[in-house]
Amino acid sequence: MMTNPECIIEIESLYTRFGNHIVHRDINLCVYRGEVLTLIGGSGSGKTTLLRQMLGLEEPSQGSVKVFGGTRSNAATNPRRKNIHSRSGVLFQQGALFSALTVFDNIALPLRELHTLSEDMIRDLVMVKLNMVAIGPEHANKMPAALSGGMIKRVALARALALDPEILFLDEPTAGLDPELSESFVELVLALRSEMDLTIVMVTHDLDTLVALSDRIAVLADQQVVVIGPLDEVYRFPHPFINSYFKSIRHKIEQQNNSEQTWKTVPMPS
Numbered sequence: 493m494m495t496n497p498e499c500i501i502e503i504e505s506l507y508t509r510f511g512n513h514i515v516h517r518d519i520n521l522c523v524y525r526g527e528v529l530t531l532i533g534g535s536g537s538g539k540t541t542l543l544r545q546m547l548g549l550e551e552p553s554q555g556s557v558k559v560f561g562g563t564r565s566n567a568a569t570n571p572r573r574k575n576i577h578s579r580s581g582v583l584f585q586q587g588a589l590f591s592a593l594t595v596f597d598n599i600a601l602p603l604r605e606l607h608t609l610s611e612d613m614i615r616d617l618v619m620v621k622l623n624m625v626a627i628g629p630e631h632a633n634k635m636p637a638a639l640s641g642g643m644i645k646r647v648a649l650a651r652a653l654a655l656d657p658e659i660l661f662l663d664e665p666t667a668g669l670d671p672e673l674s675e676s677f678v679e680l681v682l683a684l685r686s687e688m689d690l691t692i693v694m695v696t697h698d699l700d701t702l703v704a705l706s707d708r709i710a711v712l713a714d715q716q717v718v719v720i721g722p723l724d725e726v727y728r729f730p731h732p733f734i735n736s737y738f739k740s741i742r743h744k745i746e747q748q749n750n751s752e753q754t755w756k757t758v759p760m761p762s
């Protein structure tokens with residue numbers, strides 16, 4: 493008998509207001525353990541804000557965000573919050589790496605913050621993570637400025653995975669990468685996902701990335717999640733944003749199961 497999948501993140505009756513501006517109105521959402529859930533929506537629809545709320549970096553105006561069954565909202569003094577923090581990794585679109593630190597020190601940072609590991613152990617763990625993201629040890633002492641865009645993303649991913657998180661948050665993971673680099677980054681995420689049993693929550697504007705990675709897609713529009721489900725269901729849902737978003741690739745979605753089609757990124761409708 494199938495058991496109900498576990499909600500590793502559970503959002504209930506969530507409202508977000510900035511002054512008179514309502515961004516989210518009664519959002520209810522469950523992120524299942526082991527899935528890749530992608531948030532899409534027009535500019536200003538509240539994707540990043542929702543991601544930051546799941547990370548505990550912002551509080552909703554009303555409602556709750558439960559991660560691993562507990563709320564993040566109990567301030568930095570709460571050891572439970574610290575525990576949640578160390579069980580999540582995040583790859584931010586901007587400022588992926590500390591520019592004044594070497595590749596090695598960037599990845600070592602979250603490990604050193606634990607204050608429980610010896611430098612020998614940290615060195616071994618950093619090297620394992622570099623290997624996981626296919627960066628050779630010869631790059632460990634380089635500064636971020638000496639790396640290509642693709643390598644920066646990989647090192648940032650290694651840092652996000654430093655503590656072996658259960659949940660990985662990806663904010664525009666392939667933004668700024670050319671299609672080839674983007675594709676190899678997506679392949680890397682897919683490989684690591686099964687290797688590490690990750691649950692992934694992602695925000696992306698890139699259709700290639702969306703199609704390649706997502707198990708389910710949640711569409712934010714009209715301050716709500718208007719639909720959530722697999723691509724096949726979501727792209728058919730009658731909503732102006734969805735019609736416009738998937739318009740240029742609708743025929744490709746229909747061929748998807750039988751082809752190795754290369755997807756093209758289309759501009760986001762506003």
Ligand SMILES: Nc1ncnc2c1ncn2[C@@H]1O[C@H](COP(=O)(O)OP(=O)(O)OP(=O)(O)O)[C@@H](O)[C@H]1O
Pocket residue numbers: 510515533534535536537538539540541542
């Ligand atoms: N700290 C804040 N103070 C006031 N308004 C904010 C704040 N943070 C976000 N907003 C507003 O909330 C709305 C949602 O912003 P958010 O960045 O979450 O949207 P988004 O869907 O991620 O947009 P984009 O795709 O353009 O990145 C926007 O109108 C934004 O201006």
